[in-house]
Amino acid sequence: MKRKKPTIHDVAAKAGVGLGTVSRVLNDHPAVRHETRARVLRAMEELGYAPNPHARRIAGGRSYTVSVLLPFVATEFYRRLVEGIEGVLLEQRYDLALFPILSLARLKRYLENTTLAYLTDGLILASYDLTERFEEGRLPTERPVVLVDAQNPRYDSVYLDNRLGGRLAGAYLARFPGPIFAIAVEEEPDRAFRRTVFAERMAGFQEALKEAGRPFSPDRLYITRHSQEGGRLALRHFLEKASPPLNVFAGADQVALGVLEEAVRLGLTPGRDVRVLGFDGHPFAEEAGLSTIAQPVEAMGARAAQLLLERMRGYQGPPREVRFEPVLVERASTGTPPAALYVP
Amino acid sequence: MKRKKPTIHDVAAKAGVGLGTVSRVLNDHPAVRHETRARVLRAMEELGYAPNPHARRIAGGRSYTVSVLLPFVATEFYRRLVEGIEGVLLEQRYDLALFPILSLARLKRYLENTTLAYLTDGLILASYDLTERFEEGRLPTERPVVLVDAQNPRYDSVYLDNRLGGRLAGAYLARFPGPIFAIAVEEEPDRAFRRTVFAERMAGFQEALKEAGRPFSPDRLYITRHSQEGGRLALRHFLEKASPPLNVFAGADQVALGVLEEAVRLGLTPGRDVRVLGFDGHPFAEEAGLSTIAQPVEAMGARAAQLLLERMRGYQGPPREVRFEPVLVERASTGTPPAALYVP
DNA sequence: CTGAAAGCGCTTACAG
DNA sequence: CTGAAAGCGCTTACAG
Numbered sequence: 001m002k003r004k005k006p007t008i009h010d011v012a013a014k015a016g017v018g019l020g021t022v023s024r025v026l027n028d029h030p031a032v033r034h035e036t037r038a039r040v041l042r043a044m045e046e047l048g049y050a051p052n053p054h055a056r057r058i059a060g061g062r063s064y065t066v067s068v069l070l071p072f073v074a075t076e077f078y079r080r081l082v083e084g085i086e087g088v089l090l091e092q093r094y095d096l097a098l099f100p101i102l103s104l105a106r107l108k109r110y111l112e113n114t115t116l117a118y119l120t121d122g123l124i125l126a127s128y129d130l131t132e133r134f135e136e137g138r139l140p141t142e143r144p145v146v147l148v149d150a151q152n153p154r155y156d157s158v159y160l161d162n163r164l165g166g167r168l169a170g171a172y173l174a175r176f177p178g179p180i181f182a183i184a185v186e187e188e189p190d191r192a193f194r195r196t197v198f199a200e201r202m203a204g205f206q207e208a209l210k211e212a213g214r215p216f217s218p219d220r221l222y223i224t225r226h227s228q229e230g231g232r233l234a235l236r237h238f239l240e241k242a243s244p245p246l247n248v249f250a251g252a253d254q255v256a257l258g259v260l261e262e263a264v265r266l267g268l269t270p271g272r273d274v275r276v277l278g279f280d281g282h283p284f285a286e287e288a289g290l291s292t293i294a295q296p297v298e299a300m301g302a303r304a305a306q307l308l309l310e311r312m313r314g315y316q317g318p319p320r321e322v323r324f325e326p327v328l329v330e331r332a333s334t335g336t337p338p339a340a341l342y343v344p
Numbered sequence: 345m346k347r348k349k350p351t352i353h354d355v356a357a358k359a360g361v362g363l364g365t366v367s368r369v370l371n372d373h374p375a376v377r378h379e380t381r382a383r384v385l386r387a388m389e390e391l392g393y394a395p396n397p398h399a400r401r402i403a404g405g406r407s408y409t410v411s412v413l414l415p416f417v418a419t420e421f422y423r424r425l426v427e428g429i430e431g432v433l434l435e436q437r438y439d440l441a442l443f444p445i446l447s448l449a450r451l452k453r454y455l456e457n458t459t460l461a462y463l464t465d466g467l468i469l470a471s472y473d474l475t476e477r478f479e480e481g482r483l484p485t486e487r488p489v490v491l492v493d494a495q496n497p498r499y500d501s502v503y504l505d506n507r508l509g510g511r512l513a514g515a516y517l518a519r520f521p522g523p524i525f526a527i528a529v530e531e532e533p534d535r536a537f538r539r540t541v542f543a544e545r546m547a548g549f550q551e552a553l554k555e556a557g558r559p560f561s562p563d564r565l566y567i568t569r570h571s572q573e574g575g576r577l578a579l580r581h582f583l584e585k586a587s588p589p590l591n592v593f594a595g596a597d598q599v600a601l602g603v604l605e606e607a608v609r610l611g612l613t614p615g616r617d618v619r620v621l622g623f624d625g626h627p628f629a630e631e632a633g634l635s636t637i638a639q640p641v642e643a644m645g646a647r648a649a650q651l652l653l654e655r656m657r658g659y660q661g662p663p664r665e666v667r668f669e670p671v672l673v674e675r676a677s678t679g680t681p682p683a684a685l686y687v688p
Numbered sequence: 689c690t691g692a693a694a695g696c697g698c699t700t701a702c703a704g
Numbered sequence: 705c706t707g708a709a710a711g712c713g714c715t716t717a718c719a720g
Contacts, residue, residue, distance in 0.1 A: 008713065008714060019692080021689090026715095027715080031689055031690085033689055036689080036690080051713085052712090054398050055402045055713030056713080058398045058696045058713085059714040059715040060714075074417050079416065098443075098444065225573065227569070229569065229577055230571070363697095364699080370699095371699080376705070376706085380705080395698075398697080399697030403698040403712055
């Protein structure tokens with residue numbers, strides 16, 4: 001019933017060419033005549049050929065795989081990031097292996113030389129601040145490493161200017177009447193990761209408010225974990241301190257969504273009684289009509305993958321820094337027409 | 345500086361044996377004299393030899409890898425489950441590849457024959473109810489499949505008796521004076537997964553309460569997402585309906601933790617003013633002194649891995665069902681001495 | 689631009 | 705119990 005999977009030999013025979021030629025077609029080698037390539041491609045098609053990645057790995061002496069180490073938090077941010085990385089990698093016939101870092105012990109194990117992650121040609125490390133965990137702030141690996149959503153002078157780093165995002169948020173909300181509140185997101189203390197992005201957002205936010213002549217008072221800050229319910233609690237808290245209309249900057253879209261949810265539950269009108277501004281620009285924010293500071297997460301992932309690919313191909317230059325800028329997107333939750341871009 | 349990694353040839357030469365013998369030692373083949381084995385092992389040690397998994401895969405014609413497909417939710421439950429699975433797999437020199445199912449589209453892609461997950465020798469599917477998504481409730485793959493935290497008559501299934509867990513909770517809380525409340529956990533509607541475990545827990549809970557002569561009234565149920573803040577909101581809600589002391593069953597430890605947190609914030613004493621019972625038996629529950637219905641997650645994962653390994657080795661019998669039973673663990677949050685096991 | 693050959697590092701019958 | 709050989713499905717110089 002099930003015949004054996006076709007191999008490169010079958011393709012070569014069918015196309016009437018040598019093995020090497022088939023391999024070249026597979027690898028997009030330029031030195032193949034157009035017509036030959038077409039013939040090989042057709043043979044593959046007809047045979048239903050799919051290359052065996054393991055054979056490729058042993059013959060090529062590489063793994064054709066990139067490890068992505070990321071915090072074990074299932075948020076939309078990482079979904080988008082992985083999507084961005086994967087897009088670039090698959091195009092180059094690289095596989096992506098995900099290593100959720102459940103603990104620091106596990107991160108170290110990942111880097112041991114007997115482990116899967118180690119057998120990989122390069123790694124992308126997301127959101128991890130290296131300096132505090134490893135000696136000299138270097139990972140114990142000789143493979144190329146690229147950081148994303150993090151920064152370190154020793155590695156190529158792709159990151160968002162979170163402070164600028166906070167500034168955009170502050171400058172924007174300062175235009176509205178009514179008191180201004182903010183929700184900061186706090187990480188679980190027992191995580192292997194400590195992120196500074198939320199603190200940076202808040203710092204930029206307070207900076208901009210001050211410059212606008214509306215300094216932020218600390219008692220208008222609510223701190224919660226990264227959950228929608230956290231946003232609900234925050235709004236309740238704010239409403240004990242002030243009456244609508246009020247303005248809320250949430251450090252993450254998901255939390256902002258909770259503010260919106262609670263506002264509606266309480267019979268308040270978002271965009272009028274409660275103006276809500278999120279941070280992230282996730283797709284669900286658009287559906288919810290949530291104004292937000294959008295970050296190009298997929299593009300950041302893609303860029304990180306490109307930098308890594310270059311390193312894996314031998315690029316030896318000094319560490320590179322790629323800084324992305326967030327953008328304010330206005331929607332109904334701040335009472336403005338949907339999808340309009342705010343240009344200061 | 346960096347010499348080439350040693351191969352099986354180097355080991356064979358150093359130990360003064362043939363290639364085959366080294367391979368046999370690697371694979372725990374019984375037909376190797378004890379002394380020979382020791383010699384080979386020593387040679388490996390001295391050389392710092394580590395087998396190349398890719399070579400193994402192509403020579404053996406198998407991937408020596410198991411795919412674990414699981415929902416993209418980073419909870420303690422999945423951390424424990426993966427740990428249990430991995431323990432068994434690594435022992436047998438199998439690798440584990442994690443595939444977080446970000447969407448249904450992605451699940452389908454995982455099963456396509458060009459994709460990584462497909463190249464695997466078997467798969468473990470966690471928490472997924474197949475029947476509603478695929479024709480005839482079968483996955484489009486010919487590899488062995490084992491379900492864990494889920495049940496389907498067509499596949500080996502390893503699961504917890506969640507209803508029993510709910511019953512234990514109900515029978516236990518019925519012993520205490522004061523009103524009884526419950527918190528049900530709801531899944532995000534847009535997830536590719538729909539889990540029935542939380543509903544089963546609640547059904548068992550209400551069943552037991554009824555049998556105890558203390559039927560549960562629907563207005564004492566609060567529904568929230570799986571977050572600690574959800575527990576905080578729930579307790580606030582309950583306190584609007586009744587005064588302490590009151591009893592709360594939370595469908596998940598994390599939510600129960602939020603109840604505890606809020607109780608303390610409000611100056612109430614857990615175990616006296618508010619009795620809280622969780623569900624899961626996660627390590628953090630012990631630290632928090634949280635009474636809970638404990639499930640042996642690691643053991644469930646390990647069992648699933650064993651069943652799969654048997655199938656991969658050719659076992660052809662009919663689908664097997666392995667049912668695990670939860671256990672009530674009493675701690676301070678219900679006012680009882682820590683770590684005592686409740687035996688009805 | 690293309691073919692034939694060597695080789696990647698293992699596993700697996702097959703003899704002995 | 706053990707060795708020598710064939711083979712897994714590719715990639716990569718090397719000729720031409």
